[in-house]
Amino acid sequence: MYSFQINDKVAIVTGASKGIGESIARFLADAGANIVLSSRKQADLDALAVEMREQGSEVSAIAAHVGDRAQLRELVEKTIDTYGGVDILVNNAAANPHYGPTLEFPESAFDKIMQVNVQSVLELTKLVQPSMKARGGGSIVNISSIAGLTPDPGLGMYSVSKAALNMLTKVLAKELGADGIRVNAVCPGLIKTKFSQALWEDEKTLARFTKHLPIARMGTVEEIARITLFLASPASGYCTGGIYTADGGTTI
Numbered sequence: 001m002y003s004f005q006i007n008d009k010v011a012i013v014t015g016a017s018k019g020i021g022e023s024i025a026r027f028l029a030d031a032g033a034n035i036v037l038s039s040r041k042q043a044d045l046d047a048l049a050v051e052m053r054e055q056g057s058e059v060s061a062i063a064a065h066v067g068d069r070a071q072l073r074e075l076v077e078k079t080i081d082t083y084g085g086v087d088i089l090v091n092n093a094a095a096n097p098h099y100g101p102t103l104e105f106p107e108s109a110f111d112k113i114m115q116v117n118v119q120s121v122l123e124l125t126k127l128v129q130p131s132m133k134a135r136g137g138g139s140i141v142n143i144s145s146i147a148g149l150t151p152d153p154g155l156g157m158y159s160v161s162k163a164a165l166n167m168l169t170k171v172l173a174k175e176l177g178a179d180g181i182r183v184n185a186v187c188p189g190l191i192k193t194k195f196s197q198a199l200w201e202d203e204k205t206l207a208r209f210t211k212h213l214p215i216a217r218m219g220t221v222e223e224i225a226r227i228t229l230f231l232a233s234p235a236s237g238y239c240t241g242g243i244y245t246a247d248g249g250t251t252i
């Protein structure tokens with residue numbers, strides 16, 4: 001049955017305690033999946049898990065810093081112990097340690113941004129691939145950014161990291177297709193979350209970003225969750241290696 005239903009599939013969502021990741025977790029749960037919520041703080045995840053269980057979802061909460069390989073290994077091992085495998089991985093957690101000219105990007109922050117935004121995706125993919133392959137396939141969705149397609153002012157190295165993530169998405173899609181594993185990326189434009197607060201909390205700054213867009217407003221977390229559900233589900237069965245913008249037309 002080719003549909004948006006993902007009944008009984010097992011999905012790990014990183015950066016799931018708030019913002020886009022939280023919304024993705026809720027949409028995947030509503031579509032029938034067993035959800036493993038992950039982000040850095042266990043207490044935040046536990047509170048969300050309790051709320052989602054009250055709404056009838058099957059949810060576990062496992063904290064992991066995506067920059068820490070041992071914690072990522074534990075995340076995948078605990079998921080497999082609990083649910084028997086992994087079918088869907090949403091790599092949503094990301095960091096932006098610097099805002100300003102790229103030549104002033106702190107040397108010490110280079111490894112961090114590449115580790116959190118790029119290397120963690122490679123690590124988690126390595127960890128889930130054997131299980132996905134054994135279960136006949138899977139879907140990996142990387143939450144990237146339109147900053148990875150055109151440089152965002154003040155966010156130079158973030159743009160570089162997301163461009164690397166877009167290429168990693170294509171590389172992994174080519175290499176994992178034979179295992180039945182699809183790999184796609186979503187590139188959001190400006191979405192109202194804590195991450196982007198500096199860009200929307202002041203109305204004039206926000207208008208500068210949005211007034212020339214074909215869809216002249218910022219996006220919502222639900223609008224990113226819907227395309228992520230499409231890519232996670234059998235509805236997108238012939239899609240792999242795709243870089244999908246959801247940006248109100250910002251990049252036209």
Ligand SMILES: NC(=O)c1ccc[n+]([C@@H]2O[C@H](COP(=O)([O-])OP(=O)(O)OC[C@H]3O[C@@H](n4cnc5c(N)ncnc54)[C@H](O)[C@@H]3O)[C@@H](O)[C@H]2O)c1
Pocket residue numbers: 014015016017018019020021038039040041064065066067092093094095116143144145146187188189190191192193194195196
């Ligand atoms: N908000 C936007 O306008 C926008 C635009 C383009 C792309 N994005 C991308 O969307 C994704 C989610 O962003 P958001 O706006 O929802 O951010 P957010 O700040 O609202 O939420 C980020 C989530 O990631 C978690 N997280 C952060 N660092 C982590 C780490 N090292 N390990 C584990 N978890 C970590 C946080 O705890 C939180 O759950 C990111 O990949 C971001 O680059 C956001």
